[in-house]
Amino acid sequence: MLDKITQLRHMLDDSRYTVALCGSGMLEEGGLEALKKQERAYEIEEKYGCCVEEMFTSAFYNTRPEQFFEFYKNEILRNIPRKTATAEALADMERAGRLQCIIDTNTYEQMEQAGCRNVINLHGSIYKNQCPRCKRMYPISYMLEAKRVPLCEECNIPIRPLICLSGEMVDSQNMTRTTQEISQADVLLLLGTTLGSEVFKQYVKYFSGRYVVVIHKQEHYTDKEADLLIMDYPMNVLPQLHYGNETGENA
Ligand SMILES: [Zn+2]
Numbered sequence: 199m200l201d202k203i204t205q206l207r208h209m210l211d212d213s214r215y216t217v218a219l220c221g222s223g224m225l226e227e228g229g230l231e232a233l234k235k236q237e238r239a240y241e242i243e244e245k246y247g248c249c250v251e252e253m254f255t256s257a258f259y260n261t262r263p264e265q266f267f268e269f270y271k272n273e274i275l276r277n278i279p280r281k282t283a284t285a286e287a288l289a290d291m292e293r294a295g296r297l298q299c300i301i302d303t304n305t306y307e308q309m310e311q312a313g314c315r316n317v318i319n320l321h322g323s324i325y326k327n328q329c330p331r332c333k334r335m336y337p338i339s340y341m342l343e344a345k346r347v348p349l350c351e352e353c354n355i356p357i358r359p360l361i362c363l364s365g366e367m368v369d370s371q372n373m374t375r376t377t378q379e380i381s382q383a384d385v386l387l388l389l390g391t392t393l394g395s396e397v398f399k400q401y402v403k404y405f406s407g408r409y410v411v412v413i414h415k416q417e418h419y420t421d422k423e424a425d426l427l428i429m430d431y432p433m434n435v436l437p438q439l440h441y442g443n444e445t446g447e448n449a
């Protein structure tokens with residue numbers, strides 16, 4: 199493992215532009231099972247009488263808002279992953295000038311909370327909630343405190359969490375930015391995700407840089423395409439790079 203850390207450190211130090219992609223493995227290391235993981239999905243179906251695939255959609259949100267918000271508040275807003283060393287290590291890398299952009303699909307703003315600055319929340323954020331009519335924004339506390347469906351105080355209609363539900367298009371500006379970031383990267387870090395990820399593979403094809411690094415606990419058949427593979431949680435790997443001990447652009 200130490201050899202691989204040294205190798206990774208060399209790749210990052212030589213990189214002109216590094217982009218990190220964060221997938222559901224980042225939630226797992228924070229103690230949260232992805233909603234669609236078999237066991238959790240089964241528990242949810244038992245509890246609500248509907249499967250995650252059905253509830254986490256805009257059709258369900260529009261037609262059965264009460265059930266949607268019951269599920270959303272309990273399973274998503276009250277089930278936030280705990281902090282791990284990954285987000286801090288990424289913030290250190292960013293400050294040391296060794297990481298230029300983070301693309302996160304997890305909607306929990308873990309990286310921003312650790313101080314990362316250039317983050318694209320590809321699937322939105324649970325901290326951003328908006329009335330679709332008057333566009334007023336509401337904090338997460340308002341969503342949690344609402345007895346049933348959180349309603350806009352002005353318009354009396356449901357407030358929409360600005361996250362991407364299954365089957366919805368990703369915000370086009372986010373898509374464009376993601377493609378641009380990846381296409382200019384020298385090194386691409388896949389953290390808690392793989393080259394076979396359904397979400398990322400449409401963007402990864404624009405990568406024309408030098409190295410693809412996969413840091414993920416689970417094996418995947420696409421791993422052989424990576425230039426460096428470390429099969430572990432990012433929280434066990436990234437802090438060992440020790441970028442936190444350095445400051446300045448050329449550290
Ligand atoms: Zn409104």
